[in-house]
Amino acid sequence: MDVPPGFDPTVILWLNLAGTFVFGLSGGLAAVHARLDFFGVLVLAAVVGLAGGVMRDLLIGVPPATFRDWEYLAVVAAAGLVSFFAHSTLERIDRGVQVFDAIGLSVFCVTGATKAITSGVGPVPAVLLGAITGIGGGILRDVLLNETPTVLRQELYAIPALLGAAFAVTAEELGSDSAVLPLLGAVTCFAIRMLGVRRGIDMPTAPPARRRRRDD
Amino acid sequence: MDVPPGFDPTVILWLNLAGTFVFGLSGGLAAVHARLDFFGVLVLAAVVGLAGGVMRDLLIGVPPATFRDWEYLAVVAAAGLVSFFAHSTLERIDRGVQVFDAIGLSVFCVTGATKAITSGVGPVPAVLLGAITGIGGGILRDVLLNETPTVLRQELYAIPALLGAAFAVTAEELGSDSAVLPLLGAVTCFAIRMLGVRRGIDMPTAPPARRRRRDD
């Protein structure tokens, strides 16, 4: 498991499962809104809950761990079922879902970066892999729903994930045994993400191109 | 190779190649209709014929087997060529193509699940990997053609694949040496799929959401 220094493995497992569940809700709700069928809702819940970690593991070069773990599979199935049958209720606590999603992002970027750096990749790829763990599922969700990924277009979503991952990698690089840095990373990620949500902050885009279309 | 208990490896190879060919036709025809060029038709044939098995192998954590096998590559190339040059003829036997596609699905979910469970993953992931072997190619086809995957939106396609895979996994879990359960799995998958096609059965969708669009 991807346990940052100074943490109890059981706590990390529960945090990871909680993050997977809320990411699964995000995927399942998006599927309901896109009018996918029952199976599609389950698949989207699984994709958003699991795909970030699968991408990370494939890029590290190890067999995807969560996919063979019944706990993670049960959690995304539950998220899909809740999305399908209780989406009206979930929509009423929209801000709540965003808070949970920010928690998931914070957990995943820290634990993903920890797994990457302890697998022997360098610090820079480890930070990137931590961020991919957090945002990969949402990217695949948007690709399957035939949209350009939100995280590439707007909002403050990748920056907090990169920052959180950087704290976790720094902790490992310093050989730290304390939970302070990973915890600080998760809190920083959460705070910046929620600030972006509340203030509606977007990343800047380049000034529009002048009369010309994309080639090649 | 992914040989379920009680089967002759040569029979399984031929069934797998036949399944790959008809899946390749499905991809090639979709590419012709989407006005892709000659190369695009070959690629789509290869994607639908091979991608399900490649996804399964990546998720298991073994090198993708079919991709380095000239027999499978020759079969998808042939499927692409037939799609490109004989698509008018193929369209006239539309119902025939659906029968072949159902055969491909039945073969792939059983052999895929067998490979997964014999690779050491648990029974639940093995059933999922069997289904992914059957439906993964079609999902990637739709993503490349810029559509939301059909299997996530409508039709009875995943359920029969999951059922067929469950029979194959049960056979392995029981330590069975007989071909009965895998064969029953393939027949069940085929029968339900064809029933769905003939009756036009779709999976249910959730009731439409009330005034609100997808966020995050």
Place this chain on the structure above:
Amino acid sequence: MDVPPGFDPTVILWLNLAGTFVFGLSGGLAAVHARLDFFGVLVLAAVVGLAGGVMRDLLIGVPPATFRDWEYLAVVAAAGLVSFFAHSTLERIDRGVQVFDAIGLSVFCVTGATKAITSGVGPVPAVLLGAITGIGGGILRDVLLNETPTVLRQELYAIPALLGAAFAVTAEELGSDSAVLPLLGAVTCFAIRMLGVRRGIDMPTAPPARRRRRDD
């Protein structure tokens, strides 16, 4: 590293980095035109610069190499930054970008095929993997931007990549120590690609289907 026979590893590294940079520019510019934000421009630059090699490594069954190499990551970051801040300038040298892109394609198909064949796959998969190294990034770019991949629809792009890869594989199969064949492969790829660009040559499509829509 993927060093074809008769070449200096340093030269190959520099050519690979140069190819990665121009592919990164192509991705970054596409992202700017699609109005992605700053993060999206960096991601698209990384995707087009690195994804072809990552796909090749996953299909071979080895951990993706470039992703853990700071040189490649620095190069795609630089390509993303240049795309974001200097896209107006880059657009004025459009033909130049196409020349660089053709260089990248030529380098990648030869070095990708060399890595594949020396990893123990057969000659036919090695040629395909060489071509995938060259065109995979562009396919993923178009999927993320919600378009059907250009390389599947039009232009002479895959054929030169396949030819270049075939030269590199032939060199390895002959046990050649000379740089002649890989060099000839790269030059052939470059020449055919530029001929296609200048003459506007497209691959043929199948004649349009008569009254019928795609099924599956």
